[in-house]
Amino acid sequence: MSADRETAPVRRPNATAVAAIAIPILIGAAVSVLLGVYAKTHEPMGYSVNIAGFANPQAVKAWLATVAILLAMCQLVSALAIYGKLPVDAPSWIGTAHVWTGRLAVLVSVPVAVHCLYAFGFEQYDTRVLLHSLLGCFCYGAFVAKMLLLTRKGLPGWVIPVAGGLVLAVLTGIWLTSSLWFFQHNGLTF
Incomplete structure (x- = not known):
């Protein structure tokens, strides 16, 4: 690099911006732990609780997941539309659809998580199950962090x-370490 080349000034985030990101991440990490x-x-x-019409709790979990x-x-597609990353104009209702598909996703995931926590706990008898247990705990921590970040103003766009x-x-x-595995071993069972 030549000495005469101008260098751009280094932008350092201010403490408020760092805290606005770090605090939700730390709270999410605490939830995961x-x-x-x-x-x-x-x-x-x-x-666990079973739902009428399903053969067993594992089938319920697989389908709810x-x-x-x-x-x-749907959240991904609606987010891409909201951020203008699709080749079509976003309809006026897309923000509402994004919020409600997220709420419904969490709503249907809660019985699955409760079943896993109460019926099985944290298991690690093989790699798939260990990975599933780790991801399950991390998922709700990441979700909590995201929800808290949504309440912060002035965050970087990324x-x-x-x-x-x-x-x-x-x-x-x-899903890959649970539902897909279940369907591969049991078929599309209800």
């Missing part, structure tokens, strides 16, 4: 998309 500690230290009950991942995909993408990636990992 607390869920993991609870799941590991409580005695698994081996049972599938609905959650489909709703999360923060919310990264947080949403992280939640989607984790939810996808959970």
Whole structure:
């Protein structure tokens, strides 16, 4: 690099901006750790609530998680539309659809998470199950962090998309290590 080349000044974020991002991330991390500690230290009950019409609780979990991942995909498409990343103009209702698909995704994921926490706890008897347990705990921490970040003003434009993408990636990992595995071993069973 030549000495005569001008260098751009280094922009340092101010302490308020760093705190606006760091505090929600730390709270989300605490949620993840607390869920993991609870799941590991409580005695698994081996049972959960079942929904009429399904063969067993595992089928209920697999289908509810599938609905959650489909709703999360709707979240991705609606977010792309909101941010102007699709080749079509976003309809006026897309923001509302984005909010409600997110709410519904969380709503259908809660019985799955409760079943995992109470019936099984934190398991690690093979790599798939360990990864599923870790992702399950991390998912709700990432979700809490994203929700808290949404309440902050003046964040850099990349923060919310990264947080949403992280939640989607984790939810996808959970689905791959549970529902997909279930369907591969049991077929599309109800």
